[in-house]
Amino acid sequence: MRIDIVTLFPNMFSSPFDESIIKRAIDSRLVEIVLHNLRDYGLGKHRVVADYPHGGGAGMVLMPEPLFAAVEAIKGKSEIPVILLTPQGRLFNQKVAEELVTYSQLILVCGHYEGVDERVREHLVTDEISIGDYVLTGGELAAMVVIDAVVRQLPGVLGSEESARDDSHSTGLLEYPQYTRPQTYRGWEVPPVLLSGNHAEIAKWRREQAILRTLARRTDLLEKADLLEEERKMVEKKSN
Ligand SMILES: C[S@@+](CC[C@H](N)C(=O)[O-])C[C@H]1O[C@@H](n2cnc3c(N)ncnc32)[C@H](O)[C@@H]1O
Numbered sequence: 001m002r003i004d005i006v007t008l009f010p011n012m013f014s015s016p017f018d019e020s021i022i023k024r025a026i027d028s029r030l031v032e033i034v035l036h037n038l039r040d041y042g043l044g045k046h047r048v049v050a051d052y053p054h055g056g057g058a059g060m061v062l063m064p065e066p067l068f069a070a071v072e073a074i075k076g077k078s079e080i081p082v083i084l085l086t087p088q089g090r091l092f093n094q095k096v097a098e099e100l101v102t103y104s105q106l107i108l109v110c111g112h113y114e115g116v117d118e119r120v121r122e123h124l125v126t127d128e129i130s131i132g133d134y135v136l137t138g139g140e141l142a143a144m145v146v147i148d149a150v151v152r153q154l155p156g157v158l159g160s161e162e163s164a165r166d167d168s169h170s171t172g173l174l175e176y177p178q179y180t181r182p183q184t185y186r187g188w189e190v191p192p193v194l195l196s197g198n199h200a201e202i203a204k205w206r207r208e209q210a211i212l213r214t215l216a217r218r219t220d221l222l223e224k225a226d227l228l229e230e231e232r233k234m235v236e237k238k239s240n
Helices: 020-027 064-077 094-100 120-122 138-149 199-217 218-225 229-239
Strands: 001-008 034-038 082-091 107-112 127-130
Touching: 001 020, 001 064, 001 138, 020 034, 020 138, 034 064, 064 107, 064 120, 082 094, 082 120, 094 138, 107 138, 127 138, 199 218, 199 229
Parallel strands: 001 034, 001 107, 082 107, 082 127
Antiparallel strands: none
């Protein structure tokens, strides 16, 4: 997979992409991340990329020319999804990450200041994504969130010890509680079933805990989750 990022602040990406799983994925050539400095496409000798909004108002708006030039230089005539990070976009979640990982190339466009000229939304980008109902200073942190969630799903990126299979949201449920050593910490015990060596019992306990945890924290997810008849009955009993 290849991910191109159009940004005014390419240096912001160096540390997050130089650590842990993303670095490993880049080193093993499972993903290629290419940064494009929007300033290189700026106008005139001062490489201008933003101007005051027509109609007045606070702040600056990213101009269409540099954004069109940057994206068109990357994609040429090919059909590649061009995603604008914006608080007005569709809400990012695991399902969207699973959808994005199916593409062999993505172009992410990071806004800044008051955002981008409306013609960029209308005629250049093919998708708009928000990482939550709050406003960030720029699209860079949002792009990092999207890339992290997408890249960890690429086959071969996670080792078996880091399997994403049971992760919260992958199954439609929140993940069950996890414990490691020591067996007793400050008098708090690990649930005995996890030490029993009985894999069927452990799987049953984990499934039940995932359901109960989702019920306690995110009933909205539980309504959409794929539950067996007896699991639905357990949920109904617990909720009464
Ligand atoms: C200060 S924001 C501009 C917000 C814009 N004036 C609005 O109200 O929609 C600057 C840039 O940060 C990015 N951004 C801010 N919040 C975001 C969010 N929740 N998700 C994705 N990107 C976001 C976008 O790229 C945006 O263009």
